[in-house]
Amino acid sequence: MVDHAPGTSGSINSYENEEILTWKHPMHIFQRILALIFMCLIGFGSYFCYDNPGALQDNFLKDLNLTTSQFVYLYTWYSWPNVILCFVGGFLIDRVFGLRLGTIIYALLVVIGQVVFASGAYFNRLWIMLLGRLIFGIGGESLAVAQNSYAVLWFKGKELNMVFGFQLSFARVGSTVNFLVMEPLYQYIKTVFNFPDNKSMAFVLFAASLTCVISLMSSLILAWQDKRAERLLHRKLPSAEEVVKITDVKNFNKSFWLVTFIIVCYYTSIFPFVALGKVFFEKKYHFSSGEANIINGIIYSSGAFLAPLFGIIIDKTGRNLFWVFISIFGTLVAHLLLTLTYVNPYIAMLTMGTSYSMLASALWPLIAMVVPERQMGTAYGIAQSVENLGLGTVALLTGIIVDADGYFLVELFFCLLLSVAILLASILWLSDSLGKKELNMSIKERKQLQLIKNSDPEEQNLLNDALNED
Known part of the structure; x- marks a missing residue:
């Protein structure tokens, strides 16, 4: 159970003492599981479509006459704008849109971006495809910020690591299915309808956009559910002193920044690798295209099962x-x-997938431990902004290195x-x-620490002494 939800009038644990807690109550297990399902579905479409290029890498290179460096642009144009816009997206959630409206807006941008991306393939225009990935990235990364904020709002406490694990699981189900x-x-559409190569690619990408529509519908349902919970739980609006400001960023402590840079260094060894992994496995291990996709997707498929565990x-x-x-050590091995x-x-991919699942469940919740709840959207936005700076840079470098x-x-x-x-984890x-x-x-x-925080000063001294003795 959550100890304190952001903006509530008191401990949510007080609801556990009610004699009658119906399934309609926001804190009932049924409502919380339902909310978790919609939180997970919010990111499904974004993660499914993010690696559409990776699943069809050789087809993109051949059908659209792209070099590896140009292919990598499909990822860098996703990442680069979010160096700034992801932080802005998190701040807008905290200060302007609110969590519910912000989530809906970002889910809509994901749908629009994927449709524009598919249109670029239809007209065989790289610049239209890049524009689509730009719009898709703005929505997708900010949507991930909103997803994390929802998780903290509903589940901060002993369940938060599990919730982040389930969110990763659903996201990676999307990536694995992709x-x-x-x-x-692609092969079915090309064979049955006999379209030109770029038209086959376009219709596959249009079909993929349906998963983004599912995410948009989930964001609408979750917004209704959260609005109802806000009314029944009498959540308080932040006071004037608690309103988030851009300048609050300078007050984030060193632990937050260390966590953020660990995120950057770790994920830049995962996502760019997956983006280029299909051809890597074809060339080094002589796998067929289908086999290469399967082994390249092990990171995500194992994450789908292991992250909740x-x-x-x-x-x-x-x-x-x-x-x-x-x-981190397992991924390095x-x-x-x-x-x-x-x-x-x-063996290597199963090790990497297991390690990846473990890290997502352990690392991201650390931000909720070191940042005030009212700044959660901004904090996760900053973390993902810096992550995108790293991803954009590393994706560009890897494309150049592979070509050379x-x-x-x-x-x-x-x-x-x-x-x-x-090294950074050791310092932290x-x-x-x-x-x-x-x-x-x-x-x-x-x-024990939570008991100390909730006790009066005299009890705090006694409990602190006991904790120090332990």
Whole structure:
């Protein structure tokens, strides 16, 4: 159960003491599961369509006469604008639109962006496709900020790691389904309808946009559900002193920035790798196109099953920083296997997928621990803005490196990024150990800390002494 939802008039745990808690009540397990389902579906379309180019990489290169560097533009034009706009999107959620309206607007942008992207393929115009990816990226990344904010609003407390795990799971189901169905769908449309190559690509991308429509409908339903919860729980509006300002960013502590840069270094070793992975597996391991897609999608498919499990484990054990460190190390081992050996790549990809699932459940909730609830949208927006700066830069570099020197140097580059991530995680762990020790607490210790915060000053002193003795 949530300890305190942002803006509520008191502890939500007080509702547990009611004699009658019907399924219609916002805090009933039925309503919370329903909200979680819609939160997950909000990101499904965005993640499904994000890697449409990756699932059809060789088709894009051949049908649209693109170089690898031009192909990578389909990812950099997604990422670069969000260096600024993702932060703006989070701030607009906190200060202007509110969470519900902001989520609907960003989900609509995802639909529009995917349709424009497909139209660019239909007319065989790269600039239209890039415009579509730009619009899609603005909506998709800001939608992820909204999704994280909804999770904190409804589930902050002992369930938050599990919820982030389930969100990742649904997102990666979208990515996995993308890698499994896009190539067969492309071949079916091309064979049955005998369209020119670029027209076949266009109709496949138009079909993919239907998943974005599902996400938009989910955002509308969740907005209605959250509006109802706000009314029944009597959530308070923020006071004048609590209104979020752009200048609040300077008050974010060093732990937040360390978490953010770990996110950057880690995810730049994952997403650009997946974007180029299909051809990598075809060339190094001589897989067919379909086999390469399957193994390239293992990162996402394993995440779909393992992320909720790791979320539950972390909710039961705590020790987030420990899990973050182990997951980064596991990913580094996986990349080293792909770089330096010819060991069956399924071993490396399963290791990477397991580590990736573990990290998502352990790392992202750390932001909710170090940033005030009223600034959650801004904080997650900043984190994803910096992440997109890294993704855009690394995607551009990897395309150039592949065209010039091949995949070996790209893999070494990914290993370097993960080494930096391990160093930053070590610094964060040391800093936390010398400070409040909140980020790597066990669940028992966190419960004791919550008791201290909720007690009067005299009780706080006694509990602090007991906690220090432990």
